[in-house]
Amino acid sequence: MKVGLQIQRALQGLLNKAAVDGGAYGHLIHHFTRHRLPLHALQLHARIVLFSITPDNFLASKLINFYTRENRFCRALHVFEEITVKNAFSYNALLIAYASREMYSDAFNLFSSWIRSSVTARPDSVTISCVLKSLSGYDDFLLCSLAQQVHGFVLRGGFDSDVFVSNGLITYYTKCDDVVSARKVFDEMPERDVVSWNSMISGYSQSGSYEECKELYKAMLGCPELKPNGVTVISVLQACGQSSDLVLGMEVHKKILENHIQMDLSLCNAVIGVYAKCGSLDYARALFDEMSEKDSVTYGAIISGYMAHGLVKEAMALFSEMESVGLSTWNAVISGLMQNNHHEEVIDSFREMIRCGNRPNTVTLSSLLPSLTYSSNLKGGKEIHGFAIRNVSDNNIYVATSIIDNYAKLGYLQGAQRVFDNCRERSLIVWTAIITAYAIHGDSDSACSLFNQMICLGIKPDNVTLTALLSACAHSGESDKAQSIFDSMATKYGVEPGVEHYACMVSVLSRAGKLSDAMEFISNMPVEPIAKVWGALLNGAYVLGDVEIARFAYDHLVEMEPENTGSYTIMANLYTQAGRWEEAEMVRDEMKRIGLKKIPGTSWIDTGKGLRSFIAKDGSCERSKEMYETIECLVESMSDKDYIMKQELDVTY
Template identity: 35%
Template sequence: MAAITPPALSAIPTPASGNGCRRQPADQHILSLLDDHSALGAPELKQVHARILRLGLFDNTYTASRLLTAWAIPPSRNLHHALQVFDQMSHPNLYSWNILIRAHAACQPELSLRIFSGMLADSPHSPDRFTFPFILKSAAELVMFREGSALHGLVIKSPFHSDIFILNSLVHFYAACGYLDLARLVFDHIPQRDVVSWNSMIAALARADLCDDALDLFEAMNQHGVLPNDITMIGILSVCGKKGDLELGRSMHSYIKLNRIPECLILDNAILHMYAKCGSSSDARLLFDTMKEKDSISWATMVFAYAKSREFDAARTMFDEMPSPDIAAWNALISGYEQNGRPREALAAFRELQNTNTEPDQITLVAALSACSQLSAIESGESIHFYLKTTSFDMNRHLATALIDMYSKCGDLEKAIRVFRSVENRDVFVWSAMIAGLGMYGRGKEALNLFQEMLEAKVKPNHVTFTNILCACSHAGLIEEGRLYFSEMQSLYKIAPAIEHYGCMVDILGRAGRLEESLRLINSMPVPPPSSVWGALLGACAVHGDVELGELAGEKLLRLEPRNDGAYVLLSNLYARAGRWEDVGLLRKRMKDQGLKKEAGCSSMEVGGVVHEFLAGDASHLLSEKIYKKLGEMMARLKNAGYEPKKTQVLQNVEDEHSKERALNLHSEKLAIAFGLIRTDGAGLIRIQKNLRICEDCHAMAKLVSDVYEREILIRDRYRFHHFEGGRCSCGDYW
């Protein structure tokens, strides 16, 4: 379509001149310009506004409302001018109120609600079928359940209680507030659902990760003869991606083609994203190469697709081939590394970004903070926090959650608490992150108290909250409290226990030595117990030395996951502690035959922004000679203080006592502690991350080091934190 050029404002005729020639009334020409206001830029619109005032046309409500529309709606939107126009109208009509509410709903929903309240209080007009959808959109944007429910009450009392546009808006509102049951109730009572009705409910279920429910509704939509459109398929494709179901995703791609749903860039990108989430870089590349149109999101999605498939070189090559990488592409690269086991590369890419002219956004910073969490890189995390403080970033709930998680996992719980307390509007994820942090440190009672504070703040818990609550109970040995919350999930909070919650309960009981009770709980599960649950039981059996039950758990686990190296290691440790060396040998032979290797114990610590890693018996570090010298001095000093090596922790058939002691001394935690004593300030905290569970000997040694050297040591192992100070550990020797 050719561009429309607005007529010159000087050509607008004025009222008839004295020569008697008849001229078209000026207001008609003004209105014709306002009716086509999309062709007016802001300078031209200002001139029209001035002409209306000079000609005295503003007193005409219709003219004033058209001027209001021009200022309120793009492309010349200026809400300040729109409000000024509205305030100068002596008797604004309902159309004017609706335009103002609509304009602010898009970008200032709080003001939109205030304008609506003013309309109810100060005008003779009642809301109509155009008012309700936009004011409900504002309430949804602000997640204002109480206010939206009151609006629903007004709808019911109005003549528009069956209007499909309003009912669709109510579905969206309740879903946005997390009340899917109410959204579904409204949806089920829509007399004649249109495609928007179905799309709203499907999208709501997809966003809530209720993937199977969304797919069932999609099937029902087809059965009702409602033809899906591109919006429908975008929602369904997101479900396929969340499920990671490649075959389902391929079938939906075929469905789009068979039903001739019009192709567009947004839909193609949704298909591309689905293939990326399902881990099929080949399908994604096939589509990418045939797309008629590509944008930066298309390229970024391909970067992520390669990273998701762990084809990191291809991901980097794709990124480097982009015409001009924008922040979406950087986010795909950084998140791709961070989410797929390459946190070190994620931080390196983030630092590379900082040397460009591209500004990081919220997604970038959350991914970088998550990488810091994985590496226990607190110095890098603190620098990101400083960046947030010194720039214009709003400390929103996503960033607050990431910061709380980073500080908690990097060993500074007090800073995590300070961030938490500084957040004004805490959502369920902010609360849940803080509960998780307290739980990791064994401060279970405080975690439960915070949960009660969360309920008093009227924040509805979700399944993540209960996972964190049960983990906190497990780390603190709060058995009865764990039982109580597990039983209340369904009865009180309407959250059905999922696999992870059963796993937590098995862990709670197992840590306490209640292994038979753990087995009874597993046998009562409504679904076949998955590998994670049998793994929790096997781990508990390894701690408490129950060989018979451990063999049962190991057999079940290996039947589900024949190549689970962790299962072999736990069983091997169980046999070793029982002195069954022949069985240890058989297990190791089975591992070797399958090409499986035990995960090497690795401890790391950050010093001066650099993460140093140590493997058991490692001699590759630049300061290796000094580290081993310090280690020898440290062990001699500890022996003088009463240290006795726990040689039962040597899980190899070694008869020589000296060799057993040497094997214990080479554990990665001890090397990291020795390095920490060399490189950190004499009064500073030594922070160490361990990829496996800390053994009893290293735990006892760390307690003694904290006393003899008067140093605080914080070790984060695979499951929790151990804070050693003055010869004691925060876990109370319960881990």
């Protein structure tokens, strides 16, 4: 029977006060809900109650849907509880209601109780789609362990041929960062719709698989029956921005205009974002200025673009124009200031953000911690760690690695190890962080032990992990161990040595006193040496007092980095130590000729009202006399305790 006839029958029944079947009433409730006629639906439900009509599962499902849309969820629950014998119709209605309200835990618990309480439970494809959506909405990483079990349930129930279920599986897998399994589901689908392609493309983009994202988008363009929509192009534009692919980004922008895809705010932000990230800042700013509607994401895209290209002044000028600043924009500012080494401003901005009532998230914390490390603020690092624990953010891999880095660089290795031990998700990034922590302290045995534990767990190292391991050997002077690791990189771990690894090996050999071997190693390098390579050789020669090799490295360094004061300082100091005063003076004269000055030492004090910095030999402060008198007292106390002051610090590359 057609829906229209059923609605007519229900209306006639109401007029005649005659009982009709629940199906007709259900279609009528659905009609009122769809056409946004809430008063009619409420009146009809009142009549149903008045006539003592017991809603069947179909009618109940339509009532649940109506009350959910009207944001009267308690009424929806009441309707569900009144059903005497529930089936998939009513369960699906409440599952959809929970999922639409992002009450994912309630949805999953409802499904679990249904399956456990009824041997006759028959979930259908709608049920499974709701469960998958609910699981995908969880932030708890532990639920990712259910992925294979849920997939098995789908296969056993024969739901894998349903396009909606398969789309849900793809989303679930990508949320768990398992794009390989997601792609397997995608490839095995008998038919795919636009949502299928969007789910996979979005999954690649969000997981950082930018090349795969772009390739799948190009494959989608080759399907004449499919047309990319706004969801598609937003994901691809994000991938283009992150991979600095301006050419494809421009092609996508052109496709948006050609296909008349609606340019809503989210899409406008994505377009601006790709141009800003790829360095086309003038064009990005022109698009920004043309927009009639902007939000914090819009401002954040331009600010992030300015910051990424070192235009801090322009970024802060735009930031100051904002009337209402959201957390995402604060994060863009704090992260950008940190990347541009404006560490004092990072901490001051963080304080201002808190004062304005914004609550920091994991992005804020992971951006703040490097600045606390730079200013030797271990107390601040511990405070951030405590905040992260209280707000269940300490297991975020980026926060955890930033805390490990902060503790390690400020001498609190025990704390770094404790953070690592408490990490539930020990990804490669976390393993690399703790290996680097021990490398900083020259503990190659612990670094290698952790590395071997990681390998035993089946985690494959990348170039950064191996750089950390070689660095540990360099700090401890274990050249043989480092050589063994270096020689096995390609064959054992599938990582071809890069210039960073060659720089580490030069540092290893130089620190071990093998300057001749280091020179020979450089001459045999298959890649062109970078400044770090020559810097490692210069430092090694400085420590051993080898003026000639130091000069050889110095000549290459000043050619590559003529404005790096560290090279001049080390060379001048080495000449001075060797008693070659004229040559030392020549190096200093060269610095003066090109307008370079030795970077003065800096220290910091957190006064509670902000970070206060002090610069060596700076007499501009009104309390300079008092400060220098205090320093003289400290120096005298140090001398009394037989501490030896080092006049010059080595410059480490």
